[in-house]
Amino acid sequence: MQNTKHQTNLDIVGVFLSWVLPGLGHLSQGQKRRGTLIMFGALFLVCCGVLVGGIDAVDHKQDGLWFIAQVWCGPVVIAVDLLNQWFVAPLPTSERATLVGLSHVNEIGTLFIAMAGLMNFVAMLDVLQSEGRQDLERRLGEGVGGNT
Amino acid sequence: MMAWIPFMQPMNALQSTWYLLLIPMAFGIAVIYRALREESYATYWRSVVIMTGQIVFGIAAIALALGMFVQFVIPLLNQP
Numbered sequence: 001m002q003n004t005k006h007q008t009n010l011d012i013v014g015v016f017l018s019w020v021l022p023g024l025g026h027l028s029q030g031q032k033r034r035g036t037l038i039m040f041g042a043l044f045l046v047c048c049g050v051l052v053g054g055i056d057a058v059d060h061k062q063d064g065l066w067f068i069a070q071v072w073c074g075p076v077v078i079a080v081d082l083l084n085q086w087f088v089a090p091l092p093t094s095e096r097a098t099l100v101g102l103s104h105v106n107e108i109g110t111l112f113i114a115m116a117g118l119m120n121f122v123a124m125l126d127v128l129q130s131e132g133r134q135d136l137e138r139r140l141g142e143g144v145g146g147n148t
Numbered sequence: 149m150m151a152w153i154p155f156m157q158p159m160n161a162l163q164s165t166w167y168l169l170l171i172p173m174a175f176g177i178a179v180i181y182r183a184l185r186e187e188s189y190a191t192y193w194r195s196v197v198i199m200t201g202q203i204v205f206g207i208a209a210i211a212l213a214l215g216m217f218v219q220f221v222i223p224l225l226n227q228p
Contacts, residue, residue: 105159
């Protein structure tokens with residue numbers, strides 16, 4: 001019996017690269033435009049999250065469940081958490097007060113980075129089941145050629 | 149006015165307008181999702197804008213519906 005299903009190549013190295021830096025897995029597969037856009041989107045969310053919530057937006061001790069979602073964005077999130085643990089957590093309460101986000105800004109900052117992590121998880125799954133997908137710019141070339 | 153250190157201290161000035169941050173969050177999500185799903189770069193940014201609008205208006209509609217429910221429906225249920 002002929003097997004009509006495509007054989008799927010599981011790109012484990014690509015998945016790891018996607019975790020190290022969002023979009024890097026797609027870049028390693030030659031999907032430069034797609035990888036660059038994923039990198040821009042994920043880093044945009046992380047930067048916005050840290051900008052809004054401060055470095056306290058990532059805290060694996062106080063916000064452990066959120067950290068599980070955030071850590072899918074890779075070492076950049078772990079670096080923010082380490083900065084938080086080294087510089088903010090040991091401070092006395094009076095000094096911490098200006099560095100710890102309260103109420104909405106803390107929630108939104110945490111949520112931004114969690115969204116970045118979860119979206120990067122989706123990107124990692126996309127890299128894992130790559131079946132020779134074409135990059136956006138290649139399809140653009142085909143589309144332009146087909147339209148003219 | 150106390151100095152604010154970006155990326156170190158939280159942006160407390162946004163406490164009263166926090167809901168506007170839904171727009172950049174929806175934009176970031178749409179950028180990643182459409183990069184994965186879109187097949188042509190020619191329509192990519194248009195799709196990003198559309199998806200951003202869909203997320204924002206969807207969540208706003210849910211918030212409106214829940215607000216109406218809490219403000220009007222629940223008081224009706226509590227009437228003897």
